[in-house]
Each structure stands twice: as C-alpha cells, then as structure tokens.
Amino acid sequence: MNSLRALTVATAAVLFALPATAASAAPTAPTLTVGGVACAPGGILVGSPTPAITARFTGSGTLTPSFAVWPAGRPAQRVEWTAPELSRPGTAFTTLPSAVVDGGKYRLTAHGASCTFTVDTVRPKAPLVTSADYPRGQSAGGAGVAGKFTFAADGDRDVVKFRYSAPGAGLVEVPADRRGRATVTITPDSYGAKAVTVQAIDRTGNRSAETTYEFTVIDNEPRVYDDNPSAAIGEPRVIRFWSAVPGTQSFTYTFNGGPAVTVPADAQGYGHATVTPGRRGDNPMTVTSRTGNGVVSPEITFNVYVRVEVPVPQISSPDFPGDGTPPPTVGETVTIVLRTDSPEVAEFVVSLDFGQTEQVVAADADGNVTFQHTLPPDYIFLEVQARARTADGFESGSGYAGWELTPADG
CATH class of the missing domain: 2.60.40.1930 (Macroglobulin (MG2) domain)
Known part of the structure; x- marks a missing residue:
C-alpha cells in the first residue's frame, strides 16, 4: 500500500483534525459496504484496487461521516478522511483516498464500525466446459432433448459461481460446488449449430474470460416416405420411416386417428409400415421415433394422399x-x-x-x-x-x- 504510506505526516495531521460530527447527537455505528460487498465478521474479499465505500447511518440529526483505513497490522500507516455532511438516516458514499494493492489486507473504520477486507483483483481462469450428451464437434441429441453440461473452474479455488447463456435459456447464474464445478441441463429447441457461453466468477465478483462451447443438434424429426403415392383408395401403401438419431430402435404411428402401432427400426435407422387409405384426399399419419434409451422425437404429421380426379367442365x-x-x-x-x-x-x-x-x-x-x-x-x-x-x-x-x-x- 505504497500510495497510502506516501501520504505526508502533515496531510495525516490535517485529516486527524477533521471533526467527526456536525451535530450534537452522537452518531450510531453505520453498516459498511466495500466494493459492493457487505462487511462481515472474519473479513471480506474485494475485487477492485479502488473500491467504493458506503456507510448507512441510522438515528437522527446531521453528521460529517469520517473514515480511516490502514494495512492490517500496521496502524501507524492509518489514513483518515471525511465524506460530505448528510442528514440521518442516510447513506454516505466515498472512496479510499488512494489505491490499495492486490493481495493486501486492510482495516476500515467509520464511527465505531469496522471492516477487514482483502484485495483480490486477479480474474479467474476461463472455465472448462464438457458434455457427454452434446460432445464438442459432434452431432447429437435433438430438438427438445435435454443434455447435461458441466462447468469447471480449472483449478481456481475461489470461484463461487458461473454465468452462462445458452439457446432458449437467456443469461443464467449457477453456484459452484466445493470443487469449483457446476452441472446444468440445457434443452435445445431447434436443430443445427449451437453454442453455450460461460464465465467463472470468484468471491470478489471478478469474472473470467468467456469460454464458448460449440456443438451441433441433430434434426431428430423422423422422415416419412410413401412408396406408392399414386395408389387409389382401398389399395395398400408401403410407408417408410427414417431417423438420423443414433440408436433409433422403433417408430410409433397412428393412421387416420386409429390406434398407435410400433414398428422396429433397423441398424441404419429405417422402418416401414403398410396402411390402406379409406378415403380420398388426405389420410393423416402421426409418427415419432424412439431410441434404445427411451428418448422420443418430436411428433410429425404426414398425409398419405389419395388422388382425386375431378374433370374440368x-x-x-x-x-x-x-x-x-x-x-x-x-x-x-x-x-x-x-x-x-x-x-x-x-x-x-x-x-x-x-x-x-x-x-x-x-x-x-x-x-x-x-x-x-x-x-x-x-x-x-x-x-x-x-x-x-x-x-x-x-x-x-x-x-x-x-x-x-x-x-x-x-
């Protein structure tokens, strides 16, 4: 805290001479906040070398708030200053007379209230992001398919939370556990290239650089093909299904509002069914696919169409x-x-x-x-x-x- 020590004895003497109050009523001990962090027993961490200080006073009357600060264990380097006069109840806003140093521990007092704070201006490392459900650089999952993503502090022990943004999730903060990790669930709402952006935040509020984790969501809607689109009413149709989702094991369909029917998928993700349209025009079929671990695709509707030839007059x-x-x-x-x-x-x-x-x-x-x-x-x-x-x-x-x-x- 060289800048604090640099204050001259004459300046310190002037500061010591400043009045503590401007009213006859004795001030009550204020509630102190340093760098946006409320003071607490055992001390706090502050992330700025020039932290803002607030002191909230109760009681009545007016006073000139006075403050003092010094490096912990070195009271001889005490420096005092005042803030503008205020009416109580009210809050005084001020800053330290000069910058403090990273890693330094300091004592702050104001009208009977005291606070110990340690300066930590070092930003955390950019977090590590992993996901077994949506691996980096691979296509996986699907629209509506939830995936777990893990954030890790990469060795920074004072990381307390992560802030991330993801498709459809907005900006979200989650706490870190004792190991500096957090696992969140993200559900993409569409297919294609996606990204999750994450920052680590330490106890002082310092934010890391952003980590951007890119992945690709599979188009998991099943495809449906009519092998005999010109067939007439009452003629059987072979309908083929296909899914791009790895591990697809079956397809379930309903036809013209009938009961649900499940057919197997082969190793390439294909399945088929035979249906017989009972009316002209559209005969709707709803279809979903299902993987071996129970993930069901979005439902699609496919119309098995029976052509109607109406002669032109x-x-x-x-x-x-x-x-x-x-x-x-x-x-x-x-x-x-x-x-x-x-x-x-x-x-x-x-x-x-x-x-x-x-x-x-x-x-x-x-x-x-x-x-x-x-x-x-x-x-x-x-x-x-x-x-x-x-x-x-x-x-x-x-x-x-x-x-x-x-x-x-x-």
Missing part, C-alpha cells in the same frame, strides 16, 4: 353456334351448358364477370347443368369460368369459354 352455349350467326345482343338471355358426365360432380362454381364474383350451380345426376344467363347491357364480351366440385369438397381445375356480343346499337 366443358363449357358451351347453343346461342353461340360458331357458324357465322350473329352473336346475341347485350341484354338478351342466353343458355349456358356445363358438362363433366361424371356422377361424382355435385355442383359447379361459376363466374360470369371475369372472376369478380362466383355463384354455385347444382349439377344433375350425370354431373352436368344447363342454366340461363341475362347478358349485362354494358358488356361486349361474355367470359364463363367454371370449376366442378364433388359432394365431399374436391374441385377440378377451371374451365374457360368466351364469346363476343352484338352491341345494343347494332
């Missing part, structure tokens, strides 16, 4: 014969014919105004319809758009037809 009108006969005049009523010749077609979705609006026209038992339409007076061209639709909601593509009209003025 053929559009015609006897009022537009195409033989040179003049077309109808605007304002007249014309006949429109929609044909599919498919008994499955229950209705048509029709637009007669270039797609601006649509109307539904019921089909007859053969999947056809004939209806009347009055030509708007401001049209010079009639376009008909139509889609055929089955009773269970499947639609065809759009059919188009169009004809020029005879203007009303001839």
Whole structure:
C-alpha cells in the first residue's frame, strides 16, 4: 500500500483534525459496504484496487461521516478522511483516498464500525466446459432433448459461481460446488449449430474470460416416405420411416386417428409400415421415433394422399353456334351448358364477370347443368369460368369459354 504510506505526516495531521460530527447527537455505528460487498465478521474479499465505500447511518440529526483505513497490522500507516455532511438516516458514499494493492489486507473504520477486507483483483481462469450428451464437434441429441453440461473452474479455488447463456435459456447464474464445478441441463429447441457461453466468477465478483462451447443438434424429426403415392383408395401403401438419431430402435404411428402401432427400426435407422387409405384426399399419419434409451422425437404429421380426379367442365352455349350467326345482343338471355358426365360432380362454381364474383350451380345426376344467363347491357364480351366440385369438397381445375356480343346499337 505504497500510495497510502506516501501520504505526508502533515496531510495525516490535517485529516486527524477533521471533526467527526456536525451535530450534537452522537452518531450510531453505520453498516459498511466495500466494493459492493457487505462487511462481515472474519473479513471480506474485494475485487477492485479502488473500491467504493458506503456507510448507512441510522438515528437522527446531521453528521460529517469520517473514515480511516490502514494495512492490517500496521496502524501507524492509518489514513483518515471525511465524506460530505448528510442528514440521518442516510447513506454516505466515498472512496479510499488512494489505491490499495492486490493481495493486501486492510482495516476500515467509520464511527465505531469496522471492516477487514482483502484485495483480490486477479480474474479467474476461463472455465472448462464438457458434455457427454452434446460432445464438442459432434452431432447429437435433438430438438427438445435435454443434455447435461458441466462447468469447471480449472483449478481456481475461489470461484463461487458461473454465468452462462445458452439457446432458449437467456443469461443464467449457477453456484459452484466445493470443487469449483457446476452441472446444468440445457434443452435445445431447434436443430443445427449451437453454442453455450460461460464465465467463472470468484468471491470478489471478478469474472473470467468467456469460454464458448460449440456443438451441433441433430434434426431428430423422423422422415416419412410413401412408396406408392399414386395408389387409389382401398389399395395398400408401403410407408417408410427414417431417423438420423443414433440408436433409433422403433417408430410409433397412428393412421387416420386409429390406434398407435410400433414398428422396429433397423441398424441404419429405417422402418416401414403398410396402411390402406379409406378415403380420398388426405389420410393423416402421426409418427415419432424412439431410441434404445427411451428418448422420443418430436411428433410429425404426414398425409398419405389419395388422388382425386375431378374433370374440368366443358363449357358451351347453343346461342353461340360458331357458324357465322350473329352473336346475341347485350341484354338478351342466353343458355349456358356445363358438362363433366361424371356422377361424382355435385355442383359447379361459376363466374360470369371475369372472376369478380362466383355463384354455385347444382349439377344433375350425370354431373352436368344447363342454366340461363341475362347478358349485362354494358358488356361486349361474355367470359364463363367454371370449376366442378364433388359432394365431399374436391374441385377440378377451371374451365374457360368466351364469346363476343352484338352491341345494343347494332
């Protein structure tokens, strides 16, 4: 503490002469904090060579807070100073008159309160990070699969906690055990490259450099393939499963809301099942995979699709014969014919105004319809758009037809 010793005898004499209080009421012993650490019996550790000091006073009246500090065991090097006057109750804020040295032990007093502190400004070593569940440089685990990560102080005995950040975890602090270690559980919420960043923190609050531990999370959602996507309703389908997760032993699926079925996986992570769709369109299948140690993947949904062929309507009108006969005049009523010749077609979705609006026209038992339409007076061209639709909601593509009209003025 050379800087403290460097204070001259004259300066010390002036400091000794400073008044202890500025009011008649005797001050009570304050509560002291040094470098953000509350003073305690047996002493504290401080991580700064210029620690801030606070003294919280109770009682009433005003006083000029006075302080003294010296190297432990060397009271002759005592230095005193004061803080600005304050009204009680209140807190005085001050700093040491000069820097203290790393490793030094000091005594601080203020109005009957005393505190012993030791200076430790050495930062801990960057921590070591390991994980058997998510090894560095390897692909493992999966989204939603928890893994244990261990932080170690690398020989620093005064490390008391670790601060880390991880995907989906934010910033977290965990205490270190007596060996300077801590084990945490981290659950990645997605696959791909990930990282955990860790700092060691010692008893004085000193932080180490960051250690970044990088690992890769496997895409653990099972894959599903339909070996016969063109099969019709009632025809069996072979469905194959595959998982990238090492040690996958089985797949469990449900089909069209039926019971769960489990099938084995081979050494390459493949499995298969045979299902028979009972309806047209989507037949949903849910699938999960499971490893030998019981880790279940996220559930996915795969649609076994049975193609539905709805014929595109053929559009015609006897009022537009195409033989040179003049077309109808605007304002007249014309006949429109929609044909599919498919008994499955229950209705048509029709637009007669270039797609601006649509109307539904019921089909007859053969999947056809004939209806009347009055030509708007401001049209010079009639376009008909139509889609055929089955009773269970499947639609065809759009059919188009169009004809020029005879203007009303001839």
